[in-house]
Each structure stands twice: as structure tokens, then as C-alpha cells.
Amino acid sequence: MTFGARLHAAIADRGPFCVGVDPHSVLLQEWGLGDDVAGLESFALTAVEAIAPYVSVIKPQSAFYERFGSRGIAVLERVIAESRAAGALVLLDVKRGDIGSTSQAYADAYLDPTSPLASDAITVSPFLGFGSLDPIIDTARRHDGGVFVLALTSNKEGPEVQHACTDDGTVAGRMLDHLRRLNADAEPLGSFGAVVGATIGATEEDLAFNGPVLAPGFGAQGGTIADVRRLFGTAAAVLPSSSREVLRLGPDRAAMRDFVQRTNEELRA
Numbered sequence: 001m002t003f004g005a006r007l008h009a010a011i012a013d014r015g016p017f018c019v020g021v022d023p024h025s026v027l028l029q030e031w032g033l034g035d036d037v038a039g040l041e042s043f044a045l046t047a048v049e050a051i052a053p054y055v056s057v058i059k060p061q062s063a064f065y066e067r068f069g070s071r072g073i074a075v076l077e078r079v080i081a082e083s084r085a086a087g088a089l090v091l092l093d094v095k096r097g098d099i100g101s102t103s104q105a106y107a108d109a110y111l112d113p114t115s116p117l118a119s120d121a122i123t124v125s126p127f128l129g130f131g132s133l134d135p136i137i138d139t140a141r142r143h144d145g146g147v148f149v150l151a152l153t154s155n156k157e158g159p160e161v162q163h164a165c166t167d168d169g170t171v172a173g174r175m176l177d178h179l180r181r182l183n184a185d186a187e188p189l190g191s192f193g194a195v196v197g198a199t200i201g202a203t204e205e206d207l208a209f210n211g212p213v214l215a216p217g218f219g220a221q222g223g224t225i226a227d228v229r230r231l232f233g234t235a236a237a238v239l240p241s242s243s244r245e246v247l248r249l250g251p252d253r254a255a256m257r258d259f260v261q262r263t264n265e266e267l268r269a
């Protein structure tokens with residue numbers, strides 16, 4: 001089953017809310033944990049246990065694990081495995097992008113099912129040229145994985161690059177065109193998504209590209225349910241994504257669980 005089909009089914013079953021498991025050092029402190037590998041492990045696995053059974057997608061941000069070196073990566077491997085065991089799809093947020101031959105190594109690291117970091121989907125940066133992502137796209141197709149390509153990011157610096165004009169429209173618009181081509185004919189949903197921040201205010205870009213939109217910036221960065229409704233009405237599927245807003249409720253598992261269930265209900269309504 002393709003990633004797009006699995007995501008479509010997961011959203012129907014659990015709702016569209018995507019939760020980021022991002023162990024910021026300040027959150028470790030707020031939870032009363034040390035800013036060390038033991039604290040990381042306790043934080044991340046508590047969050048996964050509380051949240052993963054109730055959401056369609058868990059999105060760990062790799063950098064928060066990488067900062068502890070190999071032992072942090074080992075925790076990330078467990079976050080991936082335990083989230084999937086709880087029935088959530090894992091979107092590993094790594095925002096990789098490099099020349100084609102190196103892109104293949106990233107694809108092998110994150111999308112080959114024999115890798116210890118194998119995930120359902122990853123985030124990638126297309127700003128070395130969309131074609132540099134071909135090995136990642138091909139590997140995703142081979143293993144029924146998904147790829148989310150940065151298009152209109154939630155940060156204020158993004159427009160400098162993403163709104164720049166080419167002969168065929170903006171840079172962001174070209175990324176969406178590539179995704180439209182990759183998702184053509186996919187049923188019920190393409191496996192190649194775009195990252196479009198919930199904070200961007202408005203856009204004239206065509207978000208109907210038959211693939212999912214990951215919408216970070218929902219919650220702590222100011223994006224609201226009203227923004228999601230207004231911005232993404234034409235998208236085939238949208239995953240509003242939040243990290244700190246949920247994690248700040250921990251380590252109280254019930255508070256995190258209740259919040260994600262309530263948010264899923266509101267997003268479905």
C-alpha cells in the first residue's frame with residue numbers, strides 16, 4: 001500500500017493532527033528532566049506512549065536527537081519503532097537535500113525498510129534543485145514511502161527564496177508543479193507532499209496537487225484552526241502539525257492525550 005493510501009486511511013481513522021516529538025532542552029527542564037540522554041529518552045518515550053496511539057502521524061525532528069550523538073540516535077530509533085507499533089505513521093523531519101549521489105544515501109538511511117531509522121516518510125529541502133531529490137523520490141516509490149518537500153515554510157525568512165520569481169512562476173509554485181506531476185493519477189492520495197506553514201497568512205499558489213500538505217506552525221508559532229480552514233480548503237489532505245504546544249502539557253500523559261484527541265475532533269468538525 002502506498003504512503004498516500006496509508007495516510008488517507010490513517011486520517012480517516014484517527015484525524016489529521018500531526019504531533020512533533022521535539023525534545024527541546026527547555027522542555028526537558030520544564031518536565032523536571034536532565035538535559036542528557038536519560039532525560040531525552042524519558043521525555044521522548046513518554047510523549048510517544050501518551051500520543052502515538054491517538055494520532056495519524058508522529059513527526060520527530062531529528063536534530064533534537066542528533067545533538068546527543070549516537071546515543072541520541074538510538075533514542076530516535078526507539079521513537080520511530082514505538083510510534084509505529086502504536087499505529088501511527090512516522091514522518092521523520094530531517095529536511096535533507098544534497099547532490100543526487102548523496103541524496104541516495106539519505107534515501108537509504110531513512111526510507112529503506114532495512115535501515116534502523118526507516119520511517120514512513122521524510123521531509124526534504126528542494127533548494128539544490130528539485131531533480132537533486134530524484135533518488136529520494138525513486139526510493140520512496142520503491143518502498144511505498146512518502147516525501148514532504150519544503151514549499152512555503154512557516155518561518156519569516158522563507159519568502160526570500162520561496163517567493164522568488166522564475167520564468168514559470170514562483171519557486172514555491174514550481175515545487176508544487178513538480179509534486180502535481182509526481183502525484184498525477186494517484187488514488188486516493190499521492191505520496192508526495194508539500195510543507196506549507198499554517199502561519200503564511202495567504203497564498204495565491206495552487207495547493208491542489210493531489211498530495212498531502214504538512215502544515216507546521218500550527219499552535220506555538222501562532223497558526224490556528226481558522227488559518228488551516230482558510231488556507232488549505234483546496235488541498236487533497238492537510239496535516240496541521242504542532243510540537244511545543246502539545247509537549248508543554250507533559251509529563252502529564254492524560255493532558256497530552258486529551259489535547260490531541262480534542263484537536264483532532266475540532267479539525268474534523
Ligand SMILES: O=C(O)c1cc(=O)[nH]c(=O)n1[C@@H]1O[C@H](COP(=O)(O)O)[C@@H](O)[C@H]1O
Pocket residue numbers: 020022061093095123152153154155195196197216217218219220221241242243244245
Ligand atoms: O518541516 C517541518 O516540519 C517544518 C517546516 C516549517 O516550515 N516550519 C516548521 O516549524 N517545521 C517544523 O515543525 C516543528 C514546529 O514546532 P512547534 O513550533 O514547536 O510546533 C519543528 O519541528 C520545525 O522544525
